[in-house]
Amino acid sequence: MAYLYLLPAFAFFAVFAVAPLAHAFKLSFYEWNGITDQVWVGLDNYVTVFTDPKVRAALWNSVLLIVFYAVLPICIALVVVGLMARVRIRGRTAFRAVLFVPTILPLTVVAVAWRWVYAPDGPLNFGLDLIGLDFVSRAWLGDFTFALPSLGMVGTWVTFGLVFVLFAAGVQKIPPELYESARLDGANMVREFFAVTLPALRGEITVALILTVTAALRNFDLVFVMTRGGPGTNTEVPSMFIYRSVFQIRSIGLGAAIGVILMLELLAVNLAVLWYRRRGDLSA
Amino acid sequence: MIESRHERRFVHLVLLGASVIALYPFVSILLLALNPPGKRVSGFTIPSTISFENFTLAWQRGGFAQALFSSAVVAITVVTASVAFSILAGYAFATMRFPLRNTLFVILLAGLMLPYEALIVPLYFDFRSLGLLDSRWAVILPQIGFSVSFGTFWMRTAFWAQSGGSLVEAAELDGANTWDILRRVLLPVSGPAIMSLSALLFLFAWNDFLLALVLLPQNEAAQTAPLALSFFAGLRRGGEPSTIAAAALLVAFPVLIVYIVMQRRFIQGITTGATKG
Numbered sequence: 001m002a003y004l005y006l007l008p009a010f011a012f013f014a015v016f017a018v019a020p021l022a023h024a025f026k027l028s029f030y031e032w033n034g035i036t037d038q039v040w041v042g043l044d045n046y047v048t049v050f051t052d053p054k055v056r057a058a059l060w061n062s063v064l065l066i067v068f069y070a071v072l073p074i075c076i077a078l079v080v081v082g083l084m085a086r087v088r089i090r091g092r093t094a095f096r097a098v099l100f101v102p103t104i105l106p107l108t109v110v111a112v113a114w115r116w117v118y119a120p121d122g123p124l125n126f127g128l129d130l131i132g133l134d135f136v137s138r139a140w141l142g143d144f145t146f147a148l149p150s151l152g153m154v155g156t157w158v159t160f161g162l163v164f165v166l167f168a169a170g171v172q173k174i175p176p177e178l179y180e181s182a183r184l185d186g187a188n189m190v191r192e193f194f195a196v197t198l199p200a201l202r203g204e205i206t207v208a209l210i211l212t213v214t215a216a217l218r219n220f221d222l223v224f225v226m227t228r229g230g231p232g233t234n235t236e237v238p239s240m241f242i243y244r245s246v247f248q249i250r251s252i253g254l255g256a257a258i259g260v261i262l263m264l265e266l267l268a269v270n271l272a273v274l275w276y277r278r279r280g281d282l283s284a
Numbered sequence: 285m286i287e288s289r290h291e292r293r294f295v296h297l298v299l300l301g302a303s304v305i306a307l308y309p310f311v312s313i314l315l316l317a318l319n320p321p322g323k324r325v326s327g328f329t330i331p332s333t334i335s336f337e338n339f340t341l342a343w344q345r346g347g348f349a350q351a352l353f354s355s356a357v358v359a360i361t362v363v364t365a366s367v368a369f370s371i372l373a374g375y376a377f378a379t380m381r382f383p384l385r386n387t388l389f390v391i392l393l394a395g396l397m398l399p400y401e402a403l404i405v406p407l408y409f410d411f412r413s414l415g416l417l418d419s420r421w422a423v424i425l426p427q428i429g430f431s432v433s434f435g436t437f438w439m440r441t442a443f444w445a446q447s448g449g450s451l452v453e454a455a456e457l458d459g460a461n462t463w464d465i466l467r468r469v470l471l472p473v474s475g476p477a478i479m480s481l482s483a484l485l486f487l488f489a490w491n492d493f494l495l496a497l498v499l500l501p502q503n504e505a506a507q508t509a510p511l512a513l514s515f516f517a518g519l520r521r522g523g524e525p526s527t528i529a530a531a532a533l534l535v536a537f538p539v540l541i542v543y544i545v546m547q548r549r550f551i552q553g554i555t556t557g558a559t560k561g
Contacts, residue, residue: 001462002376008372013395015429084295084299101306104487109532111517113312117312160302169551214397221493
C-alpha cells in the first residue's frame with residue numbers, strides 16, 4: 001500500500017535522475033561525436049579531464065570561485081549578524097526581505113544587470129571616474145586579471161542574501177541569557193561573537209557552506225551570459241565545458257566525464273562538511 | 285539589553301548600505317530601461333522623461349509574449365506535478381512502516397546532491413532518440429524528476445509535525461483508511477507547508493536556464509523566458525543595452541511578484557527547509 005504512494009515520485013526520479021546518471025557513467029567511457037558509432041576508450045576521457053590544460057583551467061576556476069561564492073559571503077554575513085546580535089533592529093523583516101532579493105532573481109537577469117554595471121560606459125566606471133579613480137576603471141569582464149574576480153563578486157552578491165537570511169534566523173534562536181552572562185563576564189563585542197554567536201551558528205554555517213559551494217561549482221548561467229568563458233579561458237568553468245562538449249566540441253564522452261567528476265566533487269564536499277559537523281557535535 | 289546609541293546607528297547604517305548594494309544592479313537596469321531607446325546613458329543618469337518604448341521593443345523583437353507563456357506552462361506543470369507526487373511520497377514516509385523505508389528515503393535524498401549539469405549530456409541524447417527534444421516536455425519531465433527529492437523531504441517533515449497528533453489517532457480509531465486520513469485530516473492543516481513548497485519549486489522552475497538551453501535548442505515557440513533573454517542579450521540583435529535591460533525586467537517581473545506576495549513564506553521556507561536538512 002505504501003509503495004503505491006511512493007510510485008509516482010520514484011518513477012520520475014528513477015527515469016529522469018537515476019537513469020541519466022547511469023547513462024552519463026556509461027558515456028564517459030566512450031569516445032563519441034553524437035552521430036557515428038561509440039568507441040570504448042576506458043578511462044581516456046578522465047585522463048583528458050586532468051591533463052588537458054583548458055579543462056584543468058576550468059576546474060581550477062571553479063575552485064577559485066568558492067572563495068567568492070562561499071567564503072566571502074559567509075565571512076561578511078557573520079560580521080553583519082555579529083553586529084546585529086547586540087542591538088534591537090528596526091525593520092528587521094524589511095532588511096531581510098530586501099537583502100534576499102538577489103537570491104531569488106533569475107541568474108540570467110542578474111547576469112544582464114551586472115553586465116551593464118561592469119560595462120565600459122556603465123555605472124561602476126562612471127562612479128570611479130566621478131571620485132577621481134579613473135585610472136582604475138576598465139572593461140571589467142574583458143580584462144585578463146579582473147574578469148574572474150568580477151564574475152566572482154556577482155556570485156558573492158547572489159549568495160550573500162541566502163547566507164544572511166540563514167544566519168539571521170539562527171541568531172534569533174540564541175537565548176538572550178547567553179549574551180547577558182557573557183556581558184556580565186565583561187566580554188566585549190569581539191569576545192562575545194566568538195564565545196556566543198559563532199558556536200551557536202555552527203548548524204547554519206554547515207548548511208550555508210553546502211549550498212554556496214554547490215552554487216560555485218555548478219555555476220553556469222552567469223558565465224554563459226556574462227563572459228562565455230572569456231577572455232581566453234579566464235572564466236571558463238566545468239559546466240561550460242559540458243555544454244560545449246555537446247554543441248561545439250562534439251566530444252560527448254568528455255562532457256559526460258566532466259559531469260561525473262563534478263558530481264563526485266559535490267558528493268565529496270557534502271560528505272566532508274557533514275562529517276566535520278558530526279565530529280564537531282561529538283566533541284562539543 | 286545594553287546598547288549604545290552609536291552602536292545602533294552604526295548597525296543600521298551597515299544594513300542600509302547592504303540593502304543599497306543588494307538593490308542597486310536591479311535599479312540601475314530599471315533606470316536604464318526607462319530611458320528612450322537610443323539615448324546615450326551612462327552611470328547614474330536618472331531619466332528625465334519616462335519612456336516605456338524599450339519594453340515595447342523588447343516585447344516585439346525578443347518574442348517575450350511567447351517565452352513568458354512558455355515559462356508559465358512549464359513552471360505550473362512542474363510545480364503541480366511535483367507537489368502532488370511529493371505529498372503522496374512524503375505522506376508514506378511520514379506515517380507508514382514498510383520494508384526498505386529508510387533505504388528508499390536515503391536514495392531519494394541523495395538526489396538533492398545531484399547536479400543537473402552531470403545529467404544534461406545523457407538527457408540530450410535520450411530525448412533526441414525519443415523525439416522529445418525541443419518540446420516543452422523535455423524540460424518539464426526532468427524538472428519533476430529532480431524536484432520530488434526536495435519535495436518529498438519537505439512534505440515528510442511537514443506531515444511529521446502533524447501526524448502522531450491526536451487528529452490522526454482519532455481518525456484511525458474511526459477506521460478511516462490511509463487515503464481518507466491524508467485527504468480529510470492532514471491536507472487541510474498542511475496548507476502553509478504546501479504553499480511554501482510550491483513557491484520554492486516555482487522559483488527553481490522559472491529560473492532554470494541550463495535545461496532549456498540544452499533541451500530546447502531549435503524550437504523558438506517552446507523557449508522559456510530566461511532562454512529568450514539570453515538569446516536576446518547575446519545576439520546583439522536586441523542592440524541597445526536599454527532594450528536588453530527592459531527584456532531582463534520582463535523576465536524578472538513574475539518572480540518578483542511571486543516573491544513580494546509570498547515573501548515571508550520564501551524566507552521561512554529557506555530557513556526551516558535548510559536547517560532541517
